Amino acid sequence: MATAMDQERVESIKAGGIAALTGTAVSAVVVLLTPNLMSLYPLTAGTVIPLLTAGTVPDLLTAGTVRIAIATVCAFLFGVTYRYVVRNDSNPHLRSGAVGAFALTRSLGQLESMTPSDLTLSGALPFVLPIVESFGLFLSIRLVLDLGLKQQWFQPFESD
DSSP states (O other), X not given: OOOHHHHHHHHHHHHHHHHHHHHHHHHHHHHHHOGGGGXXXXXXXXXXXXXXXXXXXXXXXXXXXXXXHHHHHHHHHHHHHHHHHHTTOOOHHHHHHHHHHHHHHHHHHHHHTOOHHHHHSSTTHHHHHXXXXXXXXXXXXXXXXXXXXXXTSSOOOOOO
């Protein structure tokens, strides 16, 4: 017999799954539309798999795959957390705050791993890309999760 706690877990997994699917799709589109910008990011296959030569097609393919995989995991965690943050509340600041917190955490982590030479290549572009990408990713997920709540694809967390 399923308990209330088990049902809450199922609802959280549903929210996380919806978010992960959305995050994967958004991240894949970004990677596919901006392959020449991949070299501006600090995470390349050259740092993940040193055996590959930087700048090769397999290098960019691997870097893109790694970026999509990381975005998928971040999206899943965001979906689970978002469900708990918004509960039955219609406060827009909670929703925006969750997006902002996840986007800043993800983008600042990317910026932290950059070397000084990465930062001087193109002026402000290396700073702006991770931030814009992260905000776009989590805002897209938020919109889909809000739709999911409205359509009852999953239930909000019931606070006591």
